[in-house]
Amino acid sequence: MNVWVYVALCCFLCSGILKQHHGVATAGSTFSQSRQLSCLFETSETILLSSEIKYIRQNAWLLLSERPYPENPSADDTIKFIIRESSLDILQHVNEDTDKLECKISRYFTDNTQILWPGIQTQGDKLDSWFTGTIKHVADKFTVTVFLVQSSASREAENRIPEEVSQGNEERFYLSGVFLVRTGPSLIQSGLKKDVLLNCAFSVDHHTDVTIQWVLQQKGGQKKLIVAYSGSTRQVDYKDKRAEMFPAEILKGNASLLLRTVEIRDAGSYACLVSVSALLGAQSIQLEIVEKPTVTLNADVLSLVEGDEHKLICDVGHFYPHDAEAQWLLEPQKPGMLPHVVNHVLSSSHRQNSDGTYSFSTYFLLKASLRDNGCRYTCRVDHRSLKQPIRKSLTVQVTESTSATWLLVLLFLLLLAGCLVVTLYYLHQVMSSNKPKPY
Numbered sequence: 001m002n003v004w005v006y007v008a009l010c011c012f013l014c015s016g017i018l019k020q021h022h023g024v025a026t027a028g029s030t031f032s033q034s035r036q037l038s039c040l041f042e043t044s045e046t047i048l049l050s051s052e053i054k055y056i057r058q059n060a061w062l063l064l065s066e067r068p069y070p071e072n073p074s075a076d077d078t079i080k081f082i083i084r085e086s087s088l089d090i091l092q093h094v095n096e097d098t099d100k101l102e103c104k105i106s107r108y109f110t111d112n113t114q115i116l117w118p119g120i121q122t123q124g125d126k127l128d129s130w131f132t133g134t135i136k137h138v139a140d141k142f143t144v145t146v147f148l149v150q151s152s153a154s155r156e157a158e159n160r161i162p163e164e165v166s167q168g169n170e171e172r173f174y175l176s177g178v179f180l181v182r183t184g185p186s187l188i189q190s191g192l193k194k195d196v197l198l199n200c201a202f203s204v205d206h207h208t209d210v211t212i213q214w215v216l217q218q219k220g221g222q223k224k225l226i227v228a229y230s231g232s233t234r235q236v237d238y239k240d241k242r243a244e245m246f247p248a249e250i251l252k253g254n255a256s257l258l259l260r261t262v263e264i265r266d267a268g269s270y271a272c273l274v275s276v277s278a279l280l281g282a283q284s285i286q287l288e289i290v291e292k293p294t295v296t297l298n299a300d301v302l303s304l305v306e307g308d309e310h311k312l313i314c315d316v317g318h319f320y321p322h323d324a325e326a327q328w329l330l331e332p333q334k335p336g337m338l339p340h341v342v343n344h345v346l347s348s349s350h351r352q353n354s355d356g357t358y359s360f361s362t363y364f365l366l367k368a369s370l371r372d373n374g375c376r377y378t379c380r381v382d383h384r385s386l387k388q389p390i391r392k393s394l395t396v397q398v399t400e401s402t403s404a405t406w407l408l409v410l411l412f413l414l415l416l417a418g419c420l421v422v423t424l425y426y427l428h429q430v431m432s433s434n435k436p437k438p439y
């Protein structure tokens with residue numbers, strides 16, 4: 001075959017692979033390599049009369065500085081948000097494979113007030129346009145919210161050079177990244193009485209005072225301030241004694257919160273609120289308390305005599321939350337067979353312990369027959385805190401009721417002996433009464 005056929009074929013295949021991502025090669029490269037991220041630009045509009053909110057989503061690109069790109073995605077008419085070089089190091093916080101990142105850009109409304117930000121030139125009384133870019137790791141490693149501003153001055157300037165800006169009908173926004181907040185995993189599970197670190201970091205493009213608050217929203221409950229930090233006084237004000245922030249770390253952009261010996265009532269959504277000037281960066285971390293159950297049986301080995309009745313009890317204790325499941329299984333005699341689920345099993349209702357955890361027991365009545373000898377019964381407990389179910393087993397030994405038989409035989413013999421004695425005595429009486437009287 002001609003070598004050009006190979007080349008053509010290869011190009012065809014490659015372009016097919018690369019097309020999948022908005023027609024641009026991004027697969028497998030990190031954000032810092034490609035410097036471009038596929039995003040959704042979400043705008044909302046209120047429908048008149050019904051006052052419903054309608055969301056409009058458009059494909060967009062988030063580009064870090066305009067040039068150079070490995071492959072400039074200018075061919076399509078997707079909206080481009082081009083972030084100028086600034087002292088805010090976005091990449092430091094989101095450096096991951098771009099196919100592991102989800103990105104959404106929204107407008108950030110400032111209530112028709114001008115936010116005065118150092119380094120951002122405004123044009124007369126025209127308002128700057130603010131946006132937020134939210135970049136999420138698909139496996140929930142982190143979430144970053146970046147505040148982006150298009151100054152009214154640069155907006156004016158760009159409109160004056162249309163040949164550079166508006167090629168075709170594509171839209172370009174030249175923005176500065178000025179402030180970001182980053183949280184670690186958005187869901188944290190912890191056992192009871194453990195210490196939990198809620199990760200939150202921030203970065204601002206200039207040196208300034210920040211205010212930090214951690215606010216807990218419990219399920220169906222009210223919002224509760226846990227701790228507040230004031231940048232101007234550098235003081236941390238604790239509302240919960242078990243909470244701790246690290247003032248020296250805060251100065252380095254680390255707003256993490258340590259919660260000591262967590263209890264069930266600490267579960268909920270923790271918002272890390274970082275304010276700089278009039279911007280409020282807010283991100284939440286869900287804390288879930290999960291406690292593993294303890295599983296105990298009322299015996300390890302059970303020795304029964306044929307005909308005995310015995311209650312096999314499986315106690316499932318101190319777990320959280322409520323949804324644990326327990327099953328009694330009869331293990332198969334031969335390997336490779338499936339266990340048999342025991343029928344007629346009863347369960348007590350869940351009782352709540354003083355620490356808020358739950359307990360219950362599940363049991364059945366075993367009427368021992370010789371067939372049960374050597375059987376293994378397993379209590380299998382599953383709960384969301386467990387990667388695999390807990391299994392506790394006991395072996396049943398059943399012996400023939402020999403002693404009972406002997407007892408019956410003995411009883412029978414005794415009865416027989418008794419009868420004999422009575423009969424003999426009676427005979428003796430009769431005999432003696434039949435004797436001729438000596439007078």
Ligand SMILES: *[C@@H]1O[C@H](CO)[C@@H](O)[C@H](O)[C@H]1NC(C)=O
Pocket residue numbers: 197201246249254255256
């Ligand atoms: C923030 O500070 C805490 C406490 O010193 C530390 O454990 C944590 O690793 C820090 N986080 C980062 C991202 O440096």
